[in-house]
Amino acid sequence: MAYKVNYRDVEFNLFDYLKIQDLGQSEKYAGFGKEECSAILGEALKFAQKEIDPLFKKSDQVGCKHEGDKVTAPPGFKEAYHNFAANGFIGMDVPTTYGGMGLPVGLTMAATEFFVGSCIAFSMYSGLTRGSAHLIEAFGSEELAQRFVPNMYGGKWGGTMCLTEPQAGSAVGDLSTVAVKDGDQYKIKGTKIFISSGDHDLTENIIHLVLARVEGDPAGTKGISLFVVPKFRVNPDGSTGEWNDVKTVNIEHKMGIKGSSTCTLSFGDSGNCIGYMLGEQRRGMPMMFQMMNEARIACGLQGAAASSAAYESALDYAKVRTQGGKTLILDYPDVRRMLITMKAYTEGMRALLLYSANLDDKEVVEKDEATKEKYAGRLSLLTPVCKAYCTDMGFKVTELAMQVYGGYGYIAEYPVEQYMRDVKISSIYEGTNGIQALDLIGRKIGQKNGEYFRELYEEMNGFCTKQAAHPAFASEVGSIKKALDQVGQVTMKLAEWGMSGNVLSPQLHAMSYLYNLGDVFVSYLLTDQAVLALAKLEEIWKSQGADNEEKKSKICTENDEARFLEGKVKSARFFVANILPQATARTKAILADDQSPLKIRF
Amino acid sequence: MKIAVLVKQVPDTETKIKTKADGSGIEADGVKYIVGPYDENAIEEAIKTKEKNAGSEVTVISLGPVRSVEAIRTALAMGCDKAIHIDDENSNPDAYVTAKALAKVIADKGFEIVFTGKQAIDQDNSQVTQQVAEFLGWPQVMLVEKLEIAGGKATATRRVSGGKEVYEVPLPAIFGCEKGLNTPRYASLPGIMKAKTKPVETLKLSAEKGDAQPKVVLSNFRLPPEKAPGRMIAGDAAAQVKELVRALREEAKVI
Ligand SMILES: Cc1cc2nc3c(=O)[nH]c(=O)nc-3n(C[C@H](O)[C@H](O)[C@H](O)COP(=O)(O)OP(=O)(O)OC[C@H]3O[C@@H](n4cnc5c(N)ncnc54)[C@H](O)[C@@H]3O)c2cc1C
Numbered sequence: 028m029a030y031k032v033n034y035r036d037v038e039f040n041l042f043d044y045l046k047i048q049d050l051g052q053s054e055k056y057a058g059f060g061k062e063e064c065s066a067i068l069g070e071a072l073k074f075a076q077k078e079i080d081p082l083f084k085k086s087d088q089v090g091c092k093h094e095g096d097k098v099t100a101p102p103g104f105k106e107a108y109h110n111f112a113a114n115g116f117i118g119m120d121v122p123t124t125y126g127g128m129g130l131p132v133g134l135t136m137a138a139t140e141f142f143v144g145s146c147i148a149f150s151m152y153s154g155l156t157r158g159s160a161h162l163i164e165a166f167g168s169e170e171l172a173q174r175f176v177p178n179m180y181g182g183k184w185g186g187t188m189c190l191t192e193p194q195a196g197s198a199v200g201d202l203s204t205v206a207v208k209d210g211d212q213y214k215i216k217g218t219k220i221f222i223s224s225g226d227h228d229l230t231e232n233i234i235h236l237v238l239a240r241v242e243g244d245p246a247g248t249k250g251i252s253l254f255v256v257p258k259f260r261v262n263p264d265g266s267t268g269e270w271n272d273v274k275t276v277n278i279e280h281k282m283g284i285k286g287s288s289t290c291t292l293s294f295g296d297s298g299n300c301i302g303y304m305l306g307e308q309r310r311g312m313p314m315m316f317q318m319m320n321e322a323r324i325a326c327g328l329q330g331a332a333a334s335s336a337a338y339e340s341a342l343d344y345a346k347v348r349t350q351g352g353k354t355l356i357l358d359y360p361d362v363r364r365m366l367i368t369m370k371a372y373t374e375g376m377r378a379l380l381l382y383s384a385n386l387d388d389k390e391v392v393e394k395d396e397a398t399k400e401k402y403a404g405r406l407s408l409l410t411p412v413c414k415a416y417c418t419d420m421g422f423k424v425t426e427l428a429m430q431v432y433g434g435y436g437y438i439a440e441y442p443v444e445q446y447m448r449d450v451k452i453s454s455i456y457e458g459t460n461g462i463q464a465l466d467l468i469g470r471k472i473g474q475k476n477g478e479y480f481r482e483l484y485e486e487m488n489g490f491c492t493k494q495a496a497h498p499a500f501a502s503e504v505g506s507i508k509k510a511l512d513q514v515g516q517v518t519m520k521l522a523e524w525g526m527s528g529n530v531l532s533p534q535l536h537a538m539s540y541l542y543n544l545g546d547v548f549v550s551y552l553l554t555d556q557a558v559l560a561l562a563k564l565e566e567i568w569k570s571q572g573a574d575n576e577e578k579k580s581k582i583c584t585e586n587d588e589a590r591f592l593e594g595k596v597k598s599a600r601f602f603v604a605n606i607l608p609q610a611t612a613r614t615k616a617i618l619a620d621d622q623s624p625l626k627i628r629f
Numbered sequence: 630m631k632i633a634v635l636v637k638q639v640p641d642t643e644t645k646i647k648t649k650a651d652g653s654g655i656e657a658d659g660v661k662y663i664v665g666p667y668d669e670n671a672i673e674e675a676i677k678t679k680e681k682n683a684g685s686e687v688t689v690i691s692l693g694p695v696r697s698v699e700a701i702r703t704a705l706a707m708g709c710d711k712a713i714h715i716d717d718e719n720s721n722p723d724a725y726v727t728a729k730a731l732a733k734v735i736a737d738k739g740f741e742i743v744f745t746g747k748q749a750i751d752q753d754n755s756q757v758t759q760q761v762a763e764f765l766g767w768p769q770v771m772l773v774e775k776l777e778i779a780g781g782k783a784t785a786t787r788r789v790s791g792g793k794e795v796y797e798v799p800l801p802a803i804f805g806c807e808k809g810l811n812t813p814r815y816a817s818l819p820g821i822m823k824a825k826t827k828p829v830e831t832l833k834l835s836a837e838k839g840d841a842q843p844k845v846v847l848s849n850f851r852l853p854p855e856k857a858p859g860r861m862i863a864g865d866a867a868a869q870v871k872e873l874v875r876a877l878r879e880e881a882k883v884i
Contacts, residue, residue, distance in 0.1 A: 058822070058825070062702075062825075063821060063822065063825065066702065066703070066706065066816065066821045066824075067818060067821055070706075070815055070816050070818075070821065073815065074815055110815075113817065114815050114817045114818060115817050115818030115819055116818070119818065128818045128819065128822075130818070586659070587659050588659070
């Protein structure tokens with residue numbers, strides 16, 4: 028059952044395609060050459076396989092327990108968490124100021140795929156801690172940051188993000204938790220539900236980042252402020268003080284990620300819960316969005332990482348399971364179709380996420396302000412796509428993995444049913460995928476008068492122009508160009524509807540639009556990678572004197588690198604030939620604008 | 630204390646080994662190399678010993694081709710302080726020549742305690758540690774599972790069939806480490822970043838081995854024969870047992 032990943036594909040993305048080692052020439056990442064990045068990546072995989080993977084089953088079978096006033100994580104989590112922290116994995120990509128490692132975001136994303144893929148539930152604790160600590164670091168006073176952040180990156184204290192309330196899920200603006208000024212600090216009162224890592228026994232203290240409304244502030248999102256609320260108070264000298272009146276009322280019993288506690292937290296039942304305001308009053312939502320944007324991409328990574336793990340598992344199974352005499356199920360066309368679908372989606376998602384993470388790094392090292400902004404804008408445009416596309420496709424891939432396994436996939440002895448259950452939540456939390464689609468069409472596409480969208484469009488269009496006559500991929504490039512034009516066409520249509528006061532049709536088709544953009548962008552990335560892969564493959568063929576098909580084929584059978592490169596070419600071809608046409612079909616449906624969903628009397 | 634740890638870079642256990650067509654060695658292409666697994670225990674013990682003895686320093690020594698420096702970097706990232714790479718100049722020396730050169734370097738640098746893995750997992754010879762001890766005239770304990778150091782003496786426990794042996798040896802001494810001795814730490818991220826600034830001294834095997842000549846010549850490499858597939862025995866339980874016993878006795882000849 029051991030966790031497996033196509034390590035070469037991760038390396039290919041980082042070092043061959045994105046060339047993150049070139050970041051090492053910048054001042055910020057001086058010294059991060061390929062050797063260092065590889066060493067870090069290798070160590071991360073080793074840690075995932077040896078320390079996290081053994082927690083996978085226990086995470087599900089034992090789950091979290093709430094007994095008396097204590098919440099415990101599954102056995103082994105605590106030791107592994109401290110080991111994880113001691114190795115510097117919590118704050119990999121955050122500045123070194125308060126104990127982060129200052130590594131490139133792309134490298135961190137690649138390493139995190141291993142942690143998430145080997146056990147999503149375990150990775151939640153460190154992910155939320157990193158996100159909340161980084162938020163305090165980014166917006167808190169020097170004093171606040173010093174007091175909380177080093178212990179969070181160091182693994183001594185955990186962190187959470189507390190938005191959701193019973194009546195305020197997607198509509199965070201409806202929250203009713205209040206903050207009342209009390210000298211330099213605030214008294215917090217309210218109930219938050221569904222809080223991941225809200226309570227557990229991994230760390231001595233838990234630092235909650237709580238959205239609340241200061242008494243008297245306006246209703247809606249504009250009146251929300253952000254507070255640092257520790258479970259146990261922290262004295263100015265850093266020592267742990269008394270309990271801060273944060274009570275765990277309940278933990279949820281759920282479909283998946285059972286090793287990640289999901290808690291109902293009651294703040295200030297006895298009027299004794301102190302919070303420290305982070306940043307400015309009524310600026311809570313914009314600040315929380317820093318964490319949420321990171322968390323949305325991290326969510327997308329859950330989709331991609333689970334896909335990858337499920338694919339590798341299904342592939343291994345298909346290589347040993349025979350049916351119908353000695354025939355491996357791997358040899359049946361329908362099983363091969365499922366496997367390559369999983370492979371192509373998995374590689375596509377990985378390419379999308381690492382490309383996006385790399386935008387962050389490019390922005391950081393860029394000196395020119397206008398270009399800097401361009402990268403940041405593109406990342407913000409792609410964020411809802413990363414989140415919703417990768418989590419929906421991620422679920423689909425885990426489902427295909429189960430199908431490949433047949434009945435054995437449905438039973439708990441094999442890992443795939445757990446991958447499927449664990450990954451499902453990723454399309455729901457951090458803003459449901461429906462909300463992501465609305466974010467894409469309502470805010471992101473039109474941002475800066477549509478400039479970020481136009482630039483993304485131009486990047487893809489430029490690729491199509493450049494490779495239009497490519498000897499091996501002209502047909503794929505032609506298909507991408509066609510689908511891209513359709514995205515342009517639909518974008519105009521959405522704008523047209525909007526301008527004519529039809530707000531419902533764009534909302535109705537937002538999800539299809541997001542999938543289309545995802546399919547086209549992924550087709551572009553996979554084909555661009557295939558162009559590179561084929562060039563490398565041809566070098567190998569040439570260097571080994573393969574001048575005919577038979578010799579070339581032999582090399583691809585025997586040489587691991589050649590086999591990998593050939594596999595990249597096949598992934599791209601398959602994706603463009605079999606998955607991209609779905610975008611064309613959806614385009615047709617969007618333009619037809621069938622109103623039944625709005626008209627039907629349920 | 631001046632501590633040394635001897636490590637060897639070996640093929641990953643998961644690497645599919647292919648032999649060269651002429652049988653002169655293994656195909657280096659596509660092989661992934663790692664630090665010998667038992668050597669990791671040796672590194673851990675060396676670092677622990679340093680942590681317990683203020684003012685100590687750990688030097689990692691690896692004899693092998695240029696790629697061995699990768700293994701050295703890993704050891705440095707785990708927490709060793711500096712390194713010596715003895716470049717074998719692609720001569721792939723046998724245990725005797727290796728031990729001669731290592732013993733000379735250890736003596737030259739004045740190390741007081743040396744750790745090694747119990748064996749390297751490439752050829753599984755388990756020879757170098759003992760030979761180094763012999764050439765240095767030092768005590769050695771192999772398969773160490775527990776070690777305590779105090780007052781210039783070491784108490785080492787090793788497992789033997791049916792029990793344990795406990796040795797008390799004066800330092801300097803050399804210890805061949807077994808899995809159960811400790812849990813090797815990971816190369817932490819700050820460790821990896823620091824590793825590249827730590828000094829690596831390069832020596833040449835030809836200069837360090839003196840006039841030692843190999844005692845072992847590797848003449849031919851081939852893969853072990855493939856295992857025959859298992860056989861299912863049909864029939865009810867009684868018939869199966871009967872057939873199994875017959876097969877074990879007459880075919881496998883194990884009972
Ligand atoms: C396991 C788990 C962990 C969680 N962890 C956290 C956490 O750590 N911190 C935290 O604050 N929250 C957390 N949540 C809460 C999660 O973020 C919310 O469940 C999520 O935001 C959706 O809110 P809701 O459940 O109230 O659904 P609702 O908002 O009621 O949504 C129900 C449906 O309506 C749709 N919908 C709602 N509004 C609109 C709209 N305007 N337009 C179109 N469709 C709409 C949604 O897309 C969805 O399909 C967690 C939830 C779970 C289950």
